[in-house]
Amino acid sequence: MQRLAETLRILSDGNFHSGEELAQHLEVSRGTVWKQIETVREAGLDVFAVRGRGYRLSQPFELLDREQILAQMDDGSRAQLDQLDIHWSVDSTNGRLMEQAKQGANSGHTVLAELQTNGRGRRGRHWQSPLGGNIYLSQLWRINDGLSSLSGLSLATAVALIRALRKVEAMEAGVKWPNDIVVQGKKLAGILLEISGEPAGPCHVVVGIGINVKLGNSAAQAIDQPWIDIHSLTRRPLARNHLVAQLIMELMRVHRCAEQQKLQPYLQEWRALDSYLGKQVELHAPNGVFTGVVRGIDNFGALQLAHNGQLLRFHSGEVSLRPRPLE
Numbered sequence: 001m002q003r004l005a006e007t008l009r010i011l012s013d014g015n016f017h018s019g020e021e022l023a024q025h026l027e028v029s030r031g032t033v034w035k036q037i038e039t040v041r042e043a044g045l046d047v048f049a050v051r052g053r054g055y056r057l058s059q060p061f062e063l064l065d066r067e068q069i070l071a072q073m074d075d076g077s078r079a080q081l082d083q084l085d086i087h088w089s090v091d092s093t094n095g096r097l098m099e100q101a102k103q104g105a106n107s108g109h110t111v112l113a114e115l116q117t118n119g120r121g122r123r124g125r126h127w128q129s130p131l132g133g134n135i136y137l138s139q140l141w142r143i144n145d146g147l148s149s150l151s152g153l154s155l156a157t158a159v160a161l162i163r164a165l166r167k168v169e170a171m172e173a174g175v176k177w178p179n180d181i182v183v184q185g186k187k188l189a190g191i192l193l194e195i196s197g198e199p200a201g202p203c204h205v206v207v208g209i210g211i212n213v214k215l216g217n218s219a220a221q222a223i224d225q226p227w228i229d230i231h232s233l234t235r236r237p238l239a240r241n242h243l244v245a246q247l248i249m250e251l252m253r254v255h256r257c258a259e260q261q262k263l264q265p266y267l268q269e270w271r272a273l274d275s276y277l278g279k280q281v282e283l284h285a286p287n288g289v290f291t292g293v294v295r296g297i298d299n300f301g302a303l304q305l306a307h308n309g310q311l312l313r314f315h316s317g318e319v320s321l322r323p324r325p326l327e
């Protein structure tokens with residue numbers, strides 16, 4: 001892994017690097033360089049090889065860098081951050097942080113990875129997490145007064161994510177209840193909250209965020225819903241460390257507001273971003289499948305659905321668009 005990391009560090013600028021240069025840097029033979037390039041390809045990245053010039057990535061990407069992230073955060077957020085871990089590869093940043101929470105990790109502890117071997121999605125799904133510039137981030141929050149203060153938290157997190165995205169790239173992102181980020185009706189990012197502890201006492205929540213920045217072909221083919229990535233919207237490399245710094249600061253703002261029970265402004269902002277308002281949908285809830293028209297969220301973040309003349313409220317479930325029948 002160390003050698004793979006070093007190879008990528010060299011190639012990530014998107015320029016050509018000769019076999020000789022790579023061999024010197026990595027202190028290995030040319031044959032080993034070739035094998036390393038194969039490993040990079042197996043990890044899902046396109047590498048061009050041109051005789052006489054060497055190797056280059058089809059698409060450069062900015063590697064995650066702790067110092068760059070910290071340098072772009074304000075003093076208050078840096079102080080609140082506690083600890084920032086950046087891994088090359090973990091099974092799941094959420095899984096890693098849940099383990100660390102059991103061993104006493106503090107509120108604000110944040111974990112990032114370049115690659116997840118077992119990324120976790122909502123409702124038991126797998127989150128495609130290839131190498132190549134996506135963002136996989138988890139942050140731990142400790143809460144002393146029970147889960148009630150968490151109401152609305154997942155929706156507020158979606159708003160925080162959109163705020164961070166907008167600071168870095170101009171894009172028309174919206175939300176799909178409860179906390180998907182969508183652009184042009186396709187999923188750009190997802191949020192998974194994992195909670196542990198006493199419902200009425202001390203508990204902790206790991207907020208996990210996955211952003212599609214550039215999905216390779218094989219990962220893209222494995223996704224069973226419409227998706228989009230930042231690269232296909234902007235066609236240029238993303239300033240990942242800048243986005244991560246903004247995201248961490250926005251998440252901390254949500255945490256501070258949640259502690260003071262002041263999440264209502266986030267819910268108000270969520271309403272303005274609701275890309276399913278007034279749409280005919282199918283909702284897969286724990287107690288069955290319901291069709292109806294989306295009537296927004298209530299003050300607790302529950303989805304309101306007009307169904308057979310009633311207004312139903314849902315605290316969990318999965319929404320999908322339902323095409324209107326032809327008239």
Ligand code: BTN
Binds near residue numbers: 119122136137
């Ligand atoms: C969803 O299904 O929409 C939620 C996806 C959440 C994925 C992120 S990636 C970072 C963190 N670690 C995980 O294993 N999952 C979350």
